[in-house]
Amino acid sequence: xxxxxLADVHNVTKLKSSTAGRxxxxxxxxxxxxxxxxxxxxxxxTLRKPANFKxxxxxxxxxxxxxxLIAALMLIGQPAIADxxxxxxxxEIAQLKQAYEQRIAALEKRLKDAESTPAxxxxxxxxxxVSAGSDFNPQISLTLDGVYFRDNKKGGxxxxxxxxxxxxxxxxxxxxxxxxxxxGFNLRETELAFSATVSPHFDATAMMTVSSEGDVxxxxxxxxxxxxxxxxxxxGGKFLSGIGYxxxxxxxxxxxxxxxxxxxxxxxxxxxLDTGLRLSWLPKTGNWYTQIGFELLQGxxxxxxxxxxxxxxxxxxxxxxxxxxxxxxxxxxAGPRLTTLFMKFGPDLGNDHALQFGGWYAxxxxxxxVHDHTGENPAALVHALExxxxxxxxDAVYKYDAGGYGGKGDFKLIGEYLRLNxxxxxxxxxxxxxxxxxxxxxxxxxxxxxxxxxxxxxQAGVRYDAxxxxxxxxxxxxxxxxxxxxxxxxxxxLTRQIDHFSLLRLQASRADLWVEGEKEKVNQIFLQYQHSLxxxxxxxx
Amino acid sequence: xxxxxxxxxxxxxxxxxxxxxxxxxSSMGMLARTVGGPQVSVTELAPPDRDAHMLQAxxxxxxxxxxxxxxxxVGAELEIGWLPAAIKGAANSAxxxxxxxxxxxxxxxxxLDAGQAADRAQGDVHPAGNPHVSLDPLRMATIASAxxxxxxxxxxxxxxxxxxxxxxxxxxxxxxxxxxxxxAAGSGGAVLYHKDGIYLLHALGIPLHGTLEPVPxxxxxxxxxxxxxxxxxxxxxxxxxxxxxxxxxxxGAEKLTSLTGWPIAVLPIDPPSGANADDYFALIDRWxxxxxx
Numbered sequence: 001x002x003x004x005x006l007a008d009v010h011n012v013t014k015l016k017s018s019t020a021g022r023x024x025x026x027x028x029x030x031x032x033x034x035x036x037x038x039x040x041x042x043x044x045x046t047l048r049k050p051a052n053f054k055x056x057x058x059x060x061x062x063x064x065x066x067x068x069l070i071a072a073l074m075l076i077g078q079p080a081i082a083d084x085x086x087x088x089x090x091x092e093i094a095q096l097k098q099a100y101e102q103r104i105a106a107l108e109k110r111l112k113d114a115e116s117t118p119a120x121x122x123x124x125x126x127x128x129x130v131s132a133g134s135d136f137n138p139q140i141s142l143t144l145d146g147v148y149f150r151d152n153k154k155g156g157x158x159x160x161x162x163x164x165x166x167x168x169x170x171x172x173x174x175x176x177x178x179x180x181x182x183x184g185f186n187l188r189e190t191e192l193a194f195s196a197t198v199s200p201h202f203d204a205t206a207m208m209t210v211s212s213e214g215d216v217x218x219x220x221x222x223x224x225x226x227x228x229x230x231x232x233x234x235x236g237g238k239f240l241s242g243i244g245y246x247x248x249x250x251x252x253x254x255x256x257x258x259x260x261x262x263x264x265x266x267x268x269x270x271x272x273l274d275t276g277l278r279l280s281w282l283p284k285t286g287n288w289y290t291q292i293g294f295e296l297l298q299g300x301x302x303x304x305x306x307x308x309x310x311x312x313x314x315x316x317x318x319x320x321x322x323x324x325x326x327x328x329x330x331x332x333x334a335g336p337r338l339t340t341l342f343m344k345f346g347p348d349l350g351n352d353h354a355l356q357f358g359g360w361y362a363x364x365x366x367x368x369x370v371h372d373h374t375g376e377n378p379a380a381l382v383h384a385l386e387x388x389x390x391x392x393x394x395d396a397v398y399k400y401d402a403g404g405y406g407g408k409g410d411f412k413l414i415g416e417y418l419r420l421n422x423x424x425x426x427x428x429x430x431x432x433x434x435x436x437x438x439x440x441x442x443x444x445x446x447x448x449x450x451x452x453x454x455x456x457x458x459q460a461g462v463r464y465d466a467x468x469x470x471x472x473x474x475x476x477x478x479x480x481x482x483x484x485x486x487x488x489x490x491x492x493x494l495t496r497q498i499d500h501f502s503l504l505r506l507q508a509s510r511a512d513l514w515v516e517g518e519k520e521k522v523n524q525i526f527l528q529y530q531h532s533l534x535x536x537x538x539x540x541x
Numbered sequence: 542x543x544x545x546x547x548x549x550x551x552x553x554x555x556x557x558x559x560x561x562x563x564x565x566x567s568s569m570g571m572l573a574r575t576v577g578g579p580q581v582s583v584t585e586l587a588p589p590d591r592d593a594h595m596l597q598a599x600x601x602x603x604x605x606x607x608x609x610x611x612x613x614x615v616g617a618e619l620e621i622g623w624l625p626a627a628i629k630g631a632a633n634s635a636x637x638x639x640x641x642x643x644x645x646x647x648x649x650x651x652x653l654d655a656g657q658a659a660d661r662a663q664g665d666v667h668p669a670g671n672p673h674v675s676l677d678p679l680r681m682a683t684i685a686s687a688x689x690x691x692x693x694x695x696x697x698x699x700x701x702x703x704x705x706x707x708x709x710x711x712x713x714x715x716x717x718x719x720x721x722x723x724x725a726a727g728s729g730g731a732v733l734y735h736k737d738g739i740y741l742l743h744a745l746g747i748p749l750h751g752t753l754e755p756v757p758x759x760x761x762x763x764x765x766x767x768x769x770x771x772x773x774x775x776x777x778x779x780x781x782x783x784x785x786x787x788x789x790x791x792x793g794a795e796k797l798t799s800l801t802g803w804p805i806a807v808l809p810i811d812p813p814s815g816a817n818a819d820d821y822f823a824l825i826d827r828w829x830x831x832x833x834x
Contacts, residue, residue: 200639203629227634231607282607282632289600289607346600351588354599399599403591405790406760456760456790500665500758533661538626541598 138196139535143252145188147181148527155183157522165484165514166265166472167422167441168303180211187212191219191252201227207250219250219273231282241272242280242293243342243360244416245395246447253539255412255451256493257507257526261465262445265487266391266420268303272362275300276336289346289356299337304389304422305364307332311428312382317374321382326432329368329384338364346541352403356541357396364389367422381431385439387424393417397541406456407497419444419471440475443468443484451495461493468514485514501532559696563609563636565620566593568675569646571816573613576688576706580699584609586627587620589811591788594665598623598630606631609642611695613688616645617652617672641694647672649687650680653739664756676810677740678718678825682711710818717822721745724833729780731832732769732797734761734789737810738828747832750781753793761793770800782806782834806831 151157158181163169189209198204207220222237240248246263248271263271276297283290299305311328315321342360349355367389373380395416402409422441426434449463466488474482489511496504505528513520559580564570570585577583584605587593593615606612606627614620628636628643635642652670659668674680689707693700722745730748733739735757742749750773755765773781783794783805794805808828812820 224629226637228632229634231632233632280632282603284608285604287601287604289604344600346604348601348604350601351591354597354601356600399597401591401597403588403788405592405788407595501661538622538624539598540626540630541600541603 138194141191141193141532141534143191143193143250144529144531144533145190145251146529147186147188147257148184149181149186150183150525152523153520155181157524158182160513160515160520160522161264163515164261164265164467164487165517166468166487167420167443167474167484168265169484189217189251191250197226198223201225219270231284233278233280233282235278235280236276238273238275239278240270241274241295241297241340241342241362242278243272243340243362244393244418245356245358245397245414246416247271252530252532255449255459255461255495256463256491257505257528260416260447260449260463261467261487261489262416262418262447265467266303266418266443266445272302272340274298274302274305274338276338287348289344289348291342291344293340293342293344295338295340295342296336297338297340298335299364299366300335302338302364302389304362304391304420305338305367307335307337307366307368309368309370309384312370312372312384315374315382316372317378319374319378322430324432325382325428325430327384327426327428327435329370329386329427333366337366338362352401354399354401354541355397357394359392359394361392362390367424368427369424381429383426383430383434384428385422385424386427387422387439389420389422391418391420393419399541402453404453404456407453407459408456410453411450412452413448413450415446415448417444417446417469438475438477439481441473442475443472445469449491451493457497459493459495459497461491461495463489463491463493465489465491485519487511487513489513503530504528505530559699560610560692561608562611562613563605564613565615565624566675567811567814567816568681568821569613569615570814571812571818571821572646572681572685572688573611574816575710575818576685576703577692578702578706580696580702581611581692585814586624588814589809592786593811594619594622596620596623598627602627603630606636607633609633609636611642611644611691612636613644613646615647615672615675617647617669617674618667619647619672641691644688644691646684646688647674649684650674653743654736664754665758666756671736671739673737673810674740676738676825676828677744678714678721678822679744680740681821682707682714685710713818713822717825721825721829724829728832729778729782731781732773732783732803734785734793737786738784738808741825741828742832745829745832750776750778753783753785753789753797760790761796763796766793766796766800770797773801782832784808784831786810804834806834 153160189211191207191209193205193207195203195205203224203226205220205222205224206218209217209219211217218238220237220239222235222239225232225234228234242248246254246260247267259269259271263269274297276295278293278295280291280293283292297305299307308331309329312321340360340362342358344356344358346354346356365388366386368384368386370382370384372382374382393416396414398413400409400411402411404410420441420443424439424441426437426439429435445465445467446469447463447465449461449465451459451461453459466486468484468486469488472484472486473480489509491507491509493505493507498504505526507526507528509524511522511524513522560577560582562573562577562581562583564573564583564585566587567585567589570583573581573583586602586605587596602623609631612628614624628638634640637643638645647670652672652674654667655670657663657666657668660666674684685707686704689703692703696703725745725747728745728747730750731738731742732750732753734753736749736752739749741747751769753761753766753769755762778801781801781803783797783803785791785794785805785807786809787807791805791807797803798805808831809824812824
């Protein structure tokens with residue numbers, strides 16, 4: 001370990017500003033290496049770790065090469081230095097030089113000895129470096145993701161997936177999506193993640209994506225506490241909510257190329273991603289793993305938590321609003337407007353089996369939507385709704401670890417059910433008589449997926465997902481107003497883990513989607529590659 | 542009544558053991574039990590029948606780590622794929638790396654293959670050094686004494702007992718070493734599947750002639766095995782043994798046997814779960830016997 005150049009600069013500055021004794025300047029130029037105790041010569045003679053010789057040797061070398069510099073610096077700012085002082089100084093430097101030359105010779109000899117014979121194990125444990133993290137600080141990782149894509153709709157299936165009939169259909173999302181695909185080759189988003197320990201009290205993580213067009217999105221940027229007692233942890237910033245099982249996973253952790261239907265249609269492409277605070281607690285529950293989490297989130301641009309929409313003042317088709325228009329949206333409530341509560345339980349089933357199931361609930365105290373379909377349909381009336389949104393879900397994960405080579409025989413099963421409800425009232429309508437009327441939106445969805453390692457490094461996956469599984473409708477004061485259908489899909493994936501850091505995946509899916517009231521049979525095929533560079537990140541369960 | 546209450550209070554206040562220890566592998570579990578004795582209760586996370594490097598974090602691990610006062614890990618990135626995530630998820634500040642409650646065996650001893658380039662073109666390399674220190678009884682003795690110091694720091698009341706047990710373990714290693722070395726003296730060397738046995742080879746002066754993996758983490762290829770067999774032939778190596786663990790596929794070893802005629806030994810690199818020092822020495826005995834054929 002050499003003394004870093006930054007430290008050098010720092011020390012030089014220190015020297016420049018130092019008017020104190022020479023002993024101090026020598027110390028300053030020879031800082032103790034961090035995390036290791038400096039060894040005296042005596043301690044050195046009992047040390048038997050080559051790394052330490054090298055280190056001490058390098059340090060001495062570094063110091064020696066800097067002696068003239070030190071001398072020069074000592075002279076700076078002291079022009080009126082007396083000749084006697086100069087002589088004394090030279091003598092002192094010569095002495096120092098001699099001492100170090102001797103020390104270096106001794107060290108070189110020891111280094112030779114140490115390298116020529118296998119190191120006997122020292123009786124005293126050397127203070128080695130704990131490698132729990134890694135040499136990368138911050139840990140940086142980059143994931144490359146590309147797909148070759150074909151479908152049976154001349155590329156139109158991407159659009160169809162964007163417009164699956166349901167209660168959030170007209171809720172236009174700003175921002176990017178994970179599926180702006182065209183037929184043929186596509187570079188999907190490149191994920192860039194940084195994480196590090198900030199201090200004994202905090203860890204921090206930032207994760208961004210860069211699209212092939214160069215759009216950068218800050219997906220997540222949060223801190224985690226490290227040192228709270230009683231199994232408590234606080235996370236703050238922008239992060240993926242802890243609800244469900246798949247919500248917190250990034251695309252590079254997915255077993256399939258694309259986001260599942262219930263998440264996509266009920267929560268949006270990213271799942272529930274928002275800014276705020278999370279408090280999680282791991283109570284002591286014997287052999288059972290229990291986690292309880294509570295989040296206060298801003299409620300920004302979620303499918304069931306959006307605020308600050310403007311009352312419409314014109315129609316999309318360019319015509320003025322009808323004279324009968326009435327009502328208005330209220331102003332945005334102060335955040336946090338969205339709260340979530342989640343629980344996860346996992347019994348201890350030994351080394352081969354792992355099971356976790358969870359339940360969650362999320363609720364927003366304000367949600368606003370503006371509907372203006374006059375662009376497509378001039379007969380439509382512009383209106384805006386306001387109220388509250390809530391979602392609940394259940395999730396279960398089972399993993400079987402066969403202990404085979406390359407994941408052979410491993411089996412994983414994931415199931416999630418989600419149900420979204422928006423309890424709204426008409427706040428503004430071109431037909432003013434309707435203002436104040438109730439509109440109750442409900443839609444649910446399910447995803448069931450399994451993967452099996454049928455050969456070392458080969459994995460087969462099957463997924464069934466559906467949205468509008470048992471409910472996909474809108475109720476008014478007099479009963480059901482709209483009923484959208486159930487859209488569902490079967491997906492098959494074949495994944496080849498080329499090595500620890502690269503995979504190839506072939507995926508085919510057949511879906512029955514309701515789009516604009518028509519049933520569409522949509523088939524898609526993907527061939528995907530993924531490569532992870534950088535830190536060897538650990539993945540949670 | 543008062544006496545009964547006092548009796549009950551004493552009963553409640555007397556812990557059965559002082560320290561709740563979580564060990565990542567059965568080797569580390571063996572060490573924690575050997576040094577900690579009755580003062581510790583040990584939970585092992587990775588079973589010995591599978592690759593500790595490829596394990597995934599499980600909720601039950603988080604559960605065990607939640608209450609742990611000390612984690613005894615192998616380190617040098619062996620558990621990098623799951624332990625950091627499990628520790629992070631356990632919300633237990635006592636066992637965070639850098640705290641007294643986090644102990645890494647590989648950090649207590651000099652490592653082989655340290656300082657390699659952090660270049661993934663060379664496979665799944667560990668720049669910190671080879672993490673598989675647990676098969677070297679001498680290094681384990683050093684680690685035992687470091688572990689005793691750590692236990693003493695966490696539980697000063699039993700410090701002397703910890704140090705005494707670590708000394709006892711080291712003495713047992715010292716006593717067995719000459720016989721192991723004698724037995725290994727005639728060894729023709731070994732080919733390992735992965736460099737997971739090199740510390741023992743190194744300790745006993747047994748030459749390593751190569752690995753079945755072309756680079757760490759990549760499965761053996763026919764071309765690589767033929768090259769390896771060619772090298773062995775050129776050097777006139779008539780005698781030697783091919784070693785792989787129960788969880789490494791046998792095909793590569795079988796292929797090399799067909800090319801060289803060397804016998805195959807299937808040996809675990811960790812003792813059984815819940816092992817004591819004698820089980821560990823029995824594992825070393827097995828290795829030495831196989832390598833000396």
